C-alpha cells in the first residue's frame with residue numbers, strides 16, 4: 001500500500017507543500033492528496049486590491065496541479081481525528097459528497113480568517129479583506145458608495161495600512177480614515193515612519209491614534225472613550241484568527257488555537273501530523289512565535305516538506321531558516337515601504353520607500369504566485385523512494 005500524504009488547504013503553505021512533495025517523492029510509493037474548500041488558489045496578499053476593484057484573475061487549482069500527480073479534492077474539512085488518522089470532509093458536488101479521508105501523514109495548512117475579538121457589531125456590520133468572498137462583498141459595497149462616503153479601516157497592522165492606502169488611492173472621492181490602538185507605524189524606523197505619514201497625508205487619510213474601537217454600528221464605529229467615528233463602511237482589520245477545528249480535534253494547540261509544532265513543524269502531540277502557515281504555532285530562530293504572514297507560510301511549509309521527505313526517505317532532517325529580514329508594506333500601487341529588521345525583528349534604520357519599493361513588492365507578490373502556479377518547476381529526474389515499506393511503523397523508524 002502507498003504512503004498516503006494528505007495536505008489540508010491549498011493556500012500559500014499547502015499548495016507550495018503539495019507541489020514540493022510531488023516534485024520530490026516517487027509516485028510509486030506515495031499518494032498525495034490536497035483538500036481545499038474552493039476551486040481557485042486565493043492570493044490573499046492581494047485581497048485589498050480585489051476589494052478596491054482591481055481585476056485579479058483567479059488561478060484554478062485543477063490547472064496548478066495538472067500533471068503533477070497530486071490528487072485535488074474540492075471539499076470542506078469539517079474535522080480531523082488524529083487517533084484514527086482520518087479527516088472528515090463535506091464535498092461541494094454530489095460526486096465529492098461527505099466522507100472521510102485516511103492518511104499516514106497529514107499536513108494541516110488551513111490558514112486563518114478575520115479575528116473579530118468578540119467586538120459587538122463586527123460580525124453584523126463590518127467588512128474585511130481576509131477571504132476572497134468577504135473582499136468581493138466589500139468591493140461591491142465600496143462601489144455603491146457615492147462621493148463623500150466614509151470608510152473606516154480598524155487596525156494599524158500591515159493589512160490595515162495596505163487596505164486604507166489602497167482604498168484612498170483608488171477612490172479619492174471617498175473619505176478614508178484609519179483607527180489605530182497605538183501610534184501609526186510605531187514599529188518602523190523614524191525615517192520610514194515619516195514616509196508612512198507623508199503617504200497618508202498625500203492620500204488624505206485621517207488617522208485616529210490611541211483609538212480602540214469597541215462597537216460597530218451600520219453607519220459609525222464607537223471608540224473606547226465614547227467618540228463616534230462616522231463610517232458608511234467599517235473594514236475590520238484587527239488581526240487573523242484560526243478555525244477552532246484544530247483545537248476540537250485533540251491536537252495540542254496554543255491559546256490562539258494554532259497547532260503547536262516542534263522545529264520541524266511536526267505536531268508535539270501527534271507525530272503523524274505537521275502544520276504550516278497561519279495555523280502553525282512555530283517558534284522562529286529568535287525564540288519568538290512566527291507571525292501569521294506569507295513569509296512564515298513559506299518558511300514553515302518548506303521546513304515541513306523537508307522534514308516529511310527526510311523522515312520518509314530515511315535521511316537527516318535539514319533545518320530551514322525561520323528568520324525575518326524585513327517587512328514589506330504596499331501604500332497603494334505606486335508607493336511602498338520595505339523596512340529591514342534585525343534578528344529580534346526590531347527595525348533597522350535603513351528602509352526602502354517609494355516606487356522602487358512598490359516595484360519590489362509587486363515582484364515579491366508575482367514570485368509567490370508564480371511558484372504556486374508552477375509546482376513542477378525544477379522537477380528532479382529521479383524522485384526519491386521511501387526508506388522502508390511505507391507503513392506507519394516504518395515511518396516512525398525512519399523518524
Ligand SMILES: Cc1cc2nc3c(=O)[nH]c(=O)nc-3n(C[C@H](O)[C@H](O)[C@H](O)COP(=O)(O)OP(=O)(O)OC[C@H]3O[C@@H](n4cnc5c(N)ncnc54)[C@H](O)[C@@H]3O)c2cc1C
Nearest residue numbers: 009010011012013037044045076077111277278293294295
Ligand atoms: C489583504 C492581505 C494582505 C496581506 N499581505 C501580506 C504581505 O504583504 N506579506 C505577508 O507576508 N503576508 C501578507 N498577508 C498574510 C498572508 O496572506 C497569510 O499569512 C497567508 O495567506 C497564510 O498562508 P496559509 O497557506 O497559511 O493560509 P491561506 O493562504 O489562507 O490558505 C488556506 C487555504 O485553506 C483553505 N481552507 C480554509 N479552511 C478550509 C476548510 N475548512 N476546508 C478546506 N479548505 C479550507 C482556504 O480556502 C485556503 O485555500 C496578507 C493577508 C491579507 C488578508
